[in-house]
């Protein structure tokens with residue numbers, strides 16, 4: 001119940017999917033949470049639902065476009081104003097694309113790099129000074145199995161998720177002296193709105209590549225994020241936690 005008691009977390013892309021599940025689990029474990037998203041109405045609805053469930057203001061919703069440095073500064077300010085500081089950053093916001101190298105336009109490339117890759121860097125840049133003030137922190141960057149292995153149809157997505165993996169390790173090395181741990185998570189197929197757009201007949205063969213032969217619920221990633229955010233993971237930094245039903249073990 002209290003694995004995150006006394007901690008304040010900022011979760012990007014928290015309106016729905018994995019980010020919303022993480023906000024629910026974090027609040028249940030005693031954290032205060034700011035969720036930021038470009039889907040403002042849904043973000044507020046998610047915060048309201050969690051607050052009604054826990055019976056107090058555990059979650060605040062804000063507008064956050066992860067590609068904008070000013071929005072990140074506002075998000076960190078919101079953590080300090082609403083809850084007194086910042087201990088945990090989950091760089092969760094992301095978009096997918098299903099296009100190969102030649103099929104991807106320059107606009108599409110820039111858009112996905114800005115959100116999935118630049119957004120993670122901007123988030124860490126904004127959060128680290130606030131974490132230093134608290135004497136340390138934990139940053140969890142959501143990559144993908146597609147940041148570890150290749151596939152034929154998502155060139156820009158692979159590029160960004162691979163970049164997040166090594167950006168995470170670079171930050172882990174840089175901020176170890178500040179007691180800020182930085183880790184990446186590599187989900188396989190997670191049943192969120194992101195994959196809902198893929199027709200079931202196309203998704204099932206991908207799911208079947210994993211020995212467990214199923215997609216995961218967002219909470220199955222969320223509990224791993226809780227672990228990395230908590231003091232239980234006090235010696236874990238620069239690591240990559242694979243949550244994929246065995247997809248990359250084959």
Ligand SMILES: NC(=O)c1ccc[n+]([C@@H]2O[C@H](COP(=O)([O-])OP(=O)(O)OC[C@H]3O[C@@H](n4cnc5c(N)ncnc54)[C@H](O)[C@@H]3O)[C@@H](O)[C@H]2O)c1
Nearest residue numbers: 013017018038065066092093094144187189190192193194
């Ligand atoms: N679902 C999967 O199978 C899967 C697998 C591996 C990795 N991931 C990664 O997990 C993370 C969460 O994805 P999800 O499955 O919950 O998808 P989702 O589409 O349900 O949620 C993503 C959230 O990010 C938000 N977002 C998009 N652009 C944003 C921006 N510029 N600023 C702020 N928020 C923005 C969306 O509004 C949405 O609420 C993503 O980084 C994704 O790449 C997902």
